[in-house]
Amino acid sequence: MKKVLITGASKGIGFELAKFFAKKNHALYLIARDEKKLKKLKKEIKEINPKLPCYILSFDLLEINKIKNLILNIKNRFGTVDIVVHNGGTLVNKSFVKIKKEDLINSFTINYFAPYLITQKIMPILTKKAHVIFIGSVGGINGSVKFPGLSSYSPSKGALITLAECLAEEFKMTNFRFNCLALGAVQTEMLKKAFPKYKAPLSPKSISSFIFDFAIKGGEFFNGKVLPVSSTTP
């Protein structure tokens, strides 16, 4: 049984991913803001696996000053952590000239500063072969196709991609593994915001099956890698 932290578990990809871990008997610590949706997820998880340790916490990734307390809470309930999936994210779809300072700050706080600081603070309780996975976006990869309206979102994911590479280098003398899965289009609320008329070929369930397998096995084969997980471009 691995102990797994997933951010952004209240809907979309994180919601489905949590259930994959539950089915295979891995203990879960799940965070997002929407407590009602997290409770619904916990109920579904208890139906899948009644005895599984599953903790939920309503936490706003914008509140980066509270990350120390978050980690303390995880430590008290879990002790150590084997897998972290930095899945929580936000997307602003606005033309460049309409982006407000607040949009930019929120995008970078949720998509970059929070995963950065959570990783930093959680390190003392990571197990020796812990696997930290950053959920990036194909749009954050240098040279990929870009789309109008995503000037705050895609660069924040670009920063996350680089972070995975930096951490793998800085901690190469350890057995920690840091990788980034740069996703393409998956049919979720976030995708609707970015591409309202587009129908993605991948569902949250299908991509979660891949993320689950990668989280469990990928650390043996990859470190500091950015894997584009995409079959099409919107």
Ligand SMILES: NC(=O)c1ccc[n+]([C@@H]2O[C@H](COP(=O)([O-])OP(=O)(O)OC[C@H]3O[C@@H](n4cnc5c(N)ncnc54)[C@H](OP(=O)(O)O)[C@@H]3O)[C@@H](O)[C@H]2O)c1
């Ligand atoms: N869907 C795609 O096509 C696609 C493509 C590339 C990358 N991705 C990435 O995949 C990840 C999951 O996205 P998704 O498509 O599943 O999106 P989603 O359905 O919109 O879910 C986003 C999750 O992030 C959480 N979140 C957002 N703001 C938060 C905040 N301030 N504090 C805490 N949690 C917050 C949400 O929970 P609450 O609202 O309850 O807080 C929700 O659980 C994201 O990192 C996204 O950038 C998605």
